[in-house]
Amino acid sequence: MMKIQAQSNIPTDFGIFSMYAFSEEASDWNPHFAVVAENTDFNETVNVRFHSECITGEIFHSKKCECGQQLDAAMKFMAENGGVIIYLRQEGRNIGIINKLKAYALQEKGFDTVEANLKLGLPADGRNFDIAVEILKILKIQKINLLTNNPDKLKSLENTGIILDRRLPLEIDSNEVNESYLVKKKDYFGHLLEKV
Numbered sequence: 156m157m158k159i160q161a162q163s164n165i166p167t168d169f170g171i172f173s174m175y176a177f178s179e180e181a182s183d184w185n186p187h188f189a190v191v192a193e194n195t196d197f198n199e200t201v202n203v204r205f206h207s208e209c210i211t212g213e214i215f216h217s218k219k220c221e222c223g224q225q226l227d228a229a230m231k232f233m234a235e236n237g238g239v240i241i242y243l244r245q246e247g248r249n250i251g252i253i254n255k256l257k258a259y260a261l262q263e264k265g266f267d268t269v270e271a272n273l274k275l276g277l278p279a280d281g282r283n284f285d286i287a288v289e290i291l292k293i294l295k296i297q298k299i300n301l302l303t304n305n306p307d308k309l310k311s312l313e314n315t316g317i318i319l320d321r322r323l324p325l326e327i328d329s330n331e332v333n334e335s336y337l338v339k340k341k342d343y344f345g346h347l348l349e350k351v
């Protein structure tokens with residue numbers, strides 16, 4: 156069973172957060188995280204972001220997606236309003252970084268973000284958000300606002316006992332590279348995007 160393996164404060168440019176690592180085994184090198192802003196009251200409605208890992212976007216500032224900017228915007232929002240970022244080790248919509256780089260290589264040849272995954276024999280989106288729900292339950296969070304544009308994340312809360320108060324949009328302006336990626340998100344995955 157997944158549980159809290161460790162917890163510590165981390166001072167950041169946005170403020171102080173408390174970082175929890177979750178895994179089944181303490182030896183797991185890729186635990187999921189809950190990153191909790193100061194002044195977050197778990198007994199009130201809690202602002203929450205489910206965020207899937209994106210090494211290219213978050214660490215190397217790739218312009219192919221908007222993940223890094225979304226993570227920064229979410230941290231800023233949580234620092235100002237209280238809340239929790241649940242950081243899921245679901246790199247590349249859960250196909251892993253090696254497969255994501257293979258998918259990017261196919262995208263260089265003209266396949267789009269969905270076609271490239273399918274061409275590799277992988278699902279367009281291999282995630283489910285049950286782990287995030289499990290983390291909310293471990294933290295005893297009952298009622299949330301979810302920062303997302305992704306309808307699947309909203310659906311994942313149905314019949315879980317977690318109450319969704321509001322969806323809070325987290326929309327980033329497109330750049331010259333990622334516009335078609337964002338259009339595909341909207342048209343294929345049904346993301347609630349208003350700027351594309």
Ligand SMILES: Nc1nc2c(ncn2[C@@H]2O[C@H](COP(=O)(O)OP(=O)(O)OP(=O)(O)O)[C@@H](O)[C@H]2O)c(=O)[nH]1
Pocket residue numbers: 205206207208209210219220222225245246247248249250255258268272302303304305308325340346
């Ligand atoms: N396979 C694949 N994964 C990608 C690609 N571009 C971004 N990703 C991954 O897509 C995921 C995006 O996750 P999130 O930031 O949680 O966002 P989301 O599901 O779009 O929903 P929001 O909550 O609206 O941001 C990350 O795991 C990225 O690594 C791509 O072209 N191919």
Ligand SMILES: [Zn+2]
Pocket residue numbers: 209211212213220221222223
């Ligand atoms: Zn990304």
